Amino acid sequence: MRYISTRGQAPALNFEDVLLAGLATDGGLYVPENLPRFTMEEIASWAGLPYHELAFRVMRPFVTGSIPDADFKKILEETYSTGPDGVFAHNAVAPLRQLNGNEWVLELFHGPTLAFKDFALQLLGRLLDHVLAKRGERVVIMGATSGDTGSAAIEGCRRCDNVDIFILHPHERVSDVQRRQMTSILGENIHNIAIEGNFDDCQEMVKASFADQAFLKGTRLVAVNSINWARIMAQIVYYFHAALQLGGPARSVAFSVPTGNFGDIFAGYLARNMGLPISQLIVATNRNDILHRFMSGNRYDKDTLHHSLSPSMDIMVSSNFERLLFDLHGRNGLAVAELMNSFKATGKLSVEEDRWIEARRLFDSLAVDDEETCRTIAEVFKNTTEVLDPHTAIGVRAARECRRSLDTPMVILGTAHPVKFPEAVEKAGIGKLLELPKHLFDLHEREERSTVLPNDIKAVQGFVSSHGNRGKPL
Ligand SMILES: N[C@@H](CCOP(=O)(O)O)C(=O)O
Numbered sequence: 085m086r087y088i089s090t091r092g093q094a095p096a097l098n099f100e101d102v103l104l105a106g107l108a109t110d111g112g113l114y115v116p117e118n119l120p121r122f123t124m125e126e127i128a129s130w131a132g133l134p135y136h137e138l139a140f141r142v143m144r145p146f147v148t149g150s151i152p153d154a155d156f157k158k159i160l161e162e163t164y165s166t167g168p169d170g171v172f173a174h175n176a177v178a179p180l181r182q183l184n185g186n187e188w189v190l191e192l193f194h195g196p197t198l199a200f201k202d203f204a205l206q207l208l209g210r211l212l213d214h215v216l217a218k219r220g221e222r223v224v225i226m227g228a229t230s231g232d233t234g235s236a237a238i239e240g241c242r243r244c245d246n247v248d249i250f251i252l253h254p255h256e257r258v259s260d261v262q263r264r265q266m267t268s269i270l271g272e273n274i275h276n277i278a279i280e281g282n283f284d285d286c287q288e289m290v291k292a293s294f295a296d297q298a299f300l301k302g303t304r305l306v307a308v309n310s311i312n313w314a315r316i317m318a319q320i321v322y323y324f325h326a327a328l329q330l331g332g333p334a335r336s337v338a339f340s341v342p343t344g345n346f347g348d349i350f351a352g353y354l355a356r357n358m359g360l361p362i363s364q365l366i367v368a369t370n371r372n373d374i375l376h377r378f379m380s381g382n383r384y385d386k387d388t389l390h391h392s393l394s395p396s397m398d399i400m401v402s403s404n405f406e407r408l409l410f411d412l413h414g415r416n417g418l419a420v421a422e423l424m425n426s427f428k429a430t431g432k433l434s435v436e437e438d439r440w441i442e443a444r445r446l447f448d449s450l451a452v453d454d455e456e457t458c459r460t461i462a463e464v465f466k467n468t469t470e471v472l473d474p475h476t477a478i479g480v481r482a483a484r485e486c487r488r489s490l491d492t493p494m495v496i497l498g499t500a501h502p503v504k505f506p507e508a509v510e511k512a513g514i515g516k517l518l519e520l521p522k523h524l525f526d527l528h529e530r531e532e533r534s535t536v537l538p539n540d541i542k543a544v545q546g547f548v549s550s551h552g553n554r555g556k557p558l
Pocket of ligand 1: 197228229230231232234261308309310311344347395396403
């Protein structure tokens with residue numbers, strides 16, 4: 085499998101190099117040159133497989149030529165293990181919970197950091213370990229988080245021998261539990277940086293660092309955000325997993341996906357292009373609604389970033405939107421480069437009418453504010469006694485507003501555990517006390533370690549280069 089850049093000017097790479105690349109050298113994002121497509125018979129034959137075996141079948145074409153089958157199988161078996169010493173706390177790894185009639189929540193929060201990010205970052209850490217050990221290479225990881233990616237990346241990579249990890253989060257803009265999940269993991273190769281800015285500032289600095297890596301003095305920079313193709317690849321699997329449990333592929337399924345960076349829903353779009361019958365994909369955003377503004381009015385314009393009760397989606401510009409633009413423009417990298425350059429200069433982007441109509445055909449969308457989020461948490465609790473986290477609640481609201489057919493199962497991606505967001509749960513008027521799971525029971529007493537830095541790329545790069553070799557200068 086070869087991967088090409090969405091901006092058409094970077095060399096094509098194999099999976100191993102894409103895993104280690106982050107952004108392409110032309111500033112684009114890597115995508116498979118040709119997407120594998122499965123037949124209905126093939127997909128149907130996967131019904132009932134354990135999660136790791138399904139993962140092998142779905143992802144194998146993406147890693148072919150880079151990771152030998154036997155190694156990949158072993159990595160997947162470890163990544164999606166369950167039981168007392170397993171990585172995931174639920175035997176089904178990603179169980180479906182029925183909310184009512186034909187409406188289901190796909191619970192993606194039974195991993196170590198209680199969010200869907202564990203599905204990809206537990207795998208990414210193991211893949212990195214495998215590839216870096218083989219190459220005898222040490223790398224620096226830089227990631228930006230609005231709350232969930234950070235802890236999942238640290239948890240996924242902390243045991244990697246050859247990695248120093250730097251996670252940038254917006255100072256005082258993530259929930260208490262989210263922050264502690266990152267800052268209480270201590271290790272000489274783990275560095276949390278609280279930026280005096282917002283998530284987009286953090287994301288911008290990470291992306292800019294890929295374009296200018298001299299500060300790393302020859303050490304390679306690797307991405308843990310969904311700009312890294314391996315993240316998207318791993319997230320495709322749970323769409324197959326959910327659909328197969330609900331009668332797929334003979335029956336199509338609809339999905340509603342809370343999304344900020346457009347990575348999780350883009351994985352669903354790819355699953356559909358790979359042959360999985362998906363009747364509807366709903367983009368569910370909070371008040372930071374750049375994706376909804378594009379889908380509903382062809383306006384992908386930067387706006388002010390609002391702090392909300394669903395902080396993981398407090399994102400102004402969605403990285404993976406560029407991957408969709410690439411497809412909407414017939415995979416013409418130069419056209420995408422032109423659009424992205426003009427977006428950088430003006431903060432505004434719209435596409436030709438026929439391309440936008442195509443996007444409307446592919447996705448429905450809704451933006452949900454805090455009030456409506458809390459109302460949905462309360463409504464679902466009243467009817468089912470299930471407590472939703474605010475991001476999942478946004479997905480439920482969007483599913484209910486945008487649903488096209490009551491006969492088709494509707495799956496809402498349950499992106500995080502509500503215990504991470506007590507403020508929203510409390511504001512929704514839910515008196516029930518939510519307990520942290522056993523492995524995090526003392527989270528609020530643990531020692532925290534992080535460094536506050538100004539919103540200044542030179543300060544960040546200076547910090548990375550002076551701590552990038554197990555806490556020592558590079
Ligand atoms: N929602 C994310 C923001 C980063 O997105 P990613 O999917 O590109 O890692 C978070 O919680 O950190």
